[in-house]
Amino acid sequence: MKRIKYILLLAVVALLPLRMSASGGHGDGGQLNIPEIVLEHLADAYEWHIATYDDRHISIPLPIIVRSANTGEWHFCTAHTLPEGFFFDAGHHGKIYEKMADGTAVRPIDLSMTKNVVQIWIVVAVLITVFLSCARWYRKRDAKSAAPRGFVGMMEMLVMSINDDVIKASIGEKHYRRYAPYLLTVFFFIFTCNLIGLIPIFPGGANVTGNINITLFLAVCTMLAINLFGNKEYWKEIFWPDVPLFLKAYPVPIMPVIELFGVFTKPFALMIRLFANMMAGHAVILSFTCVIFLGWSMGAGFGMGLNVFSVLMMLFMNCLEVLVAFVQAYVFTMLSSVFIGLAHQEGHHGN
Amino acid sequence: MELNLPAILTPDLGLLFWMAIAFLVVFGVLAKFGFPAIIKMVDERKQYIDDSLRKAHEANEKLANIQKEGESILQEARERQAQILKEATATRDAIVEKAQEKAREEGARLLSEAKAEIESEKQAAISDIRRQVATLSVEIAEKVLREKLSTDKAQMDLIDRMLDDVSSSDKR
Numbered sequence: 001m002k003r004i005k006y007i008l009l010l011a012v013v014a015l016l017p018l019r020m021s022a023s024g025g026h027g028d029g030g031q032l033n034i035p036e037i038v039l040e041h042l043a044d045a046y047e048w049h050i051a052t053y054d055d056r057h058i059s060i061p062l063p064i065i066v067r068s069a070n071t072g073e074w075h076f077c078t079a080h081t082l083p084e085g086f087f088f089d090a091g092h093h094g095k096i097y098e099k100m101a102d103g104t105a106v107r108p109i110d111l112s113m114t115k116n117v118v119q120i121w122i123v124v125a126v127l128i129t130v131f132l133s134c135a136r137w138y139r140k141r142d143a144k145s146a147a148p149r150g151f152v153g154m155m156e157m158l159v160m161s162i163n164d165d166v167i168k169a170s171i172g173e174k175h176y177r178r179y180a181p182y183l184l185t186v187f188f189f190i191f192t193c194n195l196i197g198l199i200p201i202f203p204g205g206a207n208v209t210g211n212i213n214i215t216l217f218l219a220v221c222t223m224l225a226i227n228l229f230g231n232k233e234y235w236k237e238i239f240w241p242d243v244p245l246f247l248k249a250y251p252v253p254i255m256p257v258i259e260l261f262g263v264f265t266k267p268f269a270l271m272i273r274l275f276a277n278m279m280a281g282h283a284v285i286l287s288f289t290c291v292i293f294l295g296w297s298m299g300a301g302f303g304m305g306l307n308v309f310s311v312l313m314m315l316f317m318n319c320l321e322v323l324v325a326f327v328q329a330y331v332f333t334m335l336s337s338v339f340i341g342l343a344h345q346e347g348h349h350g351n
Numbered sequence: 352m353e354l355n356l357p358a359i360l361t362p363d364l365g366l367l368f369w370m371a372i373a374f375l376v377v378f379g380v381l382a383k384f385g386f387p388a389i390i391k392m393v394d395e396r397k398q399y400i401d402d403s404l405r406k407a408h409e410a411n412e413k414l415a416n417i418q419k420e421g422e423s424i425l426q427e428a429r430e431r432q433a434q435i436l437k438e439a440t441a442t443r444d445a446i447v448e449k450a451q452e453k454a455r456e457e458g459a460r461l462l463s464e465a466k467a468e469i470e471s472e473k474q475a476a477i478s479d480i481r482r483q484v485a486t487l488s489v490e491i492a493e494k495v496l497r498e499k500l501s502t503d504k505a506q507m508d509l510i511d512r513m514l515d516d517v518s519s520s521d522k523r
Contacts, residue, residue: 043358044366065365093358118371124377131385138388143395150479159389180390182384211359213366217374268482279359 007192031290032294038286042279043093045115046079060202062118067109069098075226084303116214119206123192130155131188150176162187162333170337175344179337182225186218187333194278194325198318210279212271219271227263237345238263266339270332277328281321288314484517 015153043062048060062077066086068075082088089097089105096112099104113121137152142144148156163168167183168176193214196204208214238259243247248255491513495506 039357044363093361095358110363111368112365113369114366116366117373120370120373124373127377128380128385131381135384135388138392141392143392143399147396156389156393159386160393163386163390179381181386182378184386185374185381187379188381189374207359211366212361214364214370216362217367217370221374274504275359311498 012267030054030299032101032290034287034290034294036262037290040212041286042282044206044211045132046088046094046096046112046201048115048118048206051193062113062115064096064112065110066096066098066112069106069108116208119193119196119204119208120214121191122203123208126183126192127188127195133327139182141248159184161198161328166334167337168307170334171341172344175340176337178226178229179340182221183337183340186221186336187293187329190218190274190332191326191329194329197278197282198321198325207279209274210282214273215271218274218332219267222270222339223264223267225336226266226339227345229340231345233345266335274328274332277324281317281324285314285317285321288317487517488514 046064047062049057050060058179064075064077064079064082067073068077068083068085070085075086077083079088086096086098086108087105092107096108096110097106100106134152134155135348138149162184163180166187167180170176171179190209193208197206197208197210199205209267239256239257241259243255260271291310292303292307295310296303298306492510494510495513
């Protein structure tokens with residue numbers, strides 16, 4: 001058994017140069033542009049690329065939904081059947097642009113089901129399946145039956161540890177119930193996205209949480225959750241804090257300005273943290289993958305040495321990313337809870 | 352010329368739109384059917400366990416109370432037993448005493464009755480003897496008279512001698 005694995009590994013290593021030459025074919029002279037490749041793999045796409053073999057791309061076509069800026073018509077198509085007037089603009093990461101009558105190119109309203117969108121829906125389907133099956137388990141039982149085992153037990157443990165140790169601990173016994181469903185959803189959404197993003201082939205692999213749009217949306221939701229339900233004390237702390245008058249009213253209301261700035265920097269930090277961590281993880285793994293090809297383009301000796309090094313580093317990074325997947329989801333949830341908790345403080349009774 | 356950021360940093364309306372829909376869907380479903388079921392069940396189970404623990408504690412306490420009560424009842428029973436035994440002994444002693452008393456009285460009565468009877472028997476015997484003596488005397492006198500009352504003197508001596516014999520034998 002061990003020997004078979006060993007032989008398989010050797011075969012994979014031996015086959016790598018073939019793939020290298022295949023991908024090097026369209027690299028113009030065999031020079032690899034690693035930043036370009038990495039960014040391309042991190043980016044969203046209109047089709048789900050699986051492999052390239054012999055210059056033929058094997059990919060799953062995804063529906064493109066665009067509204068023409070010229071005619072106001074909605075178009076449904078795939079990347080291969082793009083209607084007249086639309087084109088993938090290489091200068092804008094291959095996004096769909098439309099040629100106007102005067103020759104300029106504009107970005108039409110583009111609601112395509114891109115790779116990231118499909119990935120999000122897969123995550124949504126996974127989450128709903130998992131939690132509804134867990135909920136069904138609970139519906140069949142009552143409080144007197146034994147605690148669940150196996151998968152349901154694990155999910156219960158995970159949910160309750162987030163609920164009790166993060167949400168309840170950060171927001172406080174009094175208000176946490178209202179926010180728990182949102183924060184739990186955020187946690188499991190990010191966690192599942194991160195984990196599925198680590199699977200290199202089809203059902204996963206899209207860089208969802210490493211895309212600023214996703215983290216922007218989550219951060220805006222958290223910002224709304226913080227500010228819409230903040231109590232009087234919270235707003236007083238922002239606009240009329242307990243500082244000398246010259247700091248908060250005259251000549252310049254410097255403290256309110258700083259506090260108001262903080263209202264936006266908190267979610268902004270959340271957005272950037274999640275985005276940067278997940279993006280960097282994917283980028284590092286992709287870079288080590290590219291190093292394999294780079295090594296082979298330098299010669300067989302370099303290739304063997306760098307391959308071993310890169311494979312080891314990739315394995316290590318993948319293990320690390322599993323940890324990071326959890327940690328980042330945990331941190332996002334925890335900081336959101338802490339910020340929400342700060343908006344529900346009971347005044348300065350403590351000090 | 353507009354700023355050309357990397358693709359992952361470029362805001363994208365379509366992605367935001369779908370993200371919003373997908374997130375709202377998953378949030379709606381999970382917040383309504385997913386998490387509350389789990390959290391509610393765990394809370395209920397916690398409540399149940401707490402209740403059970405409290406009940407077990409109470410039952411333990413009750414058991415200890417019952418044990419204590421049982422011991423006190425046992426103690427009481429033992430005391431009562433001792434008391435009853437003492438009373439029984441006293442009663443027995445009293446009964447024995449009474450019986451002895453009665454027996455003694457009875458004995459005394461029997462004795463006195465026997466004495467009285469003996470006395471009366473004695474009296475009867477004495478009177479009988481007297482009667483016999485008289486009869487004998489009369490018979491003797493008859494005999495004497497029948498034989499020969501030659502001299503008064505000799506007759507009188509004979510009578511006296513005979514009477515002395517009789518009385519001396521009687522006295523004896």
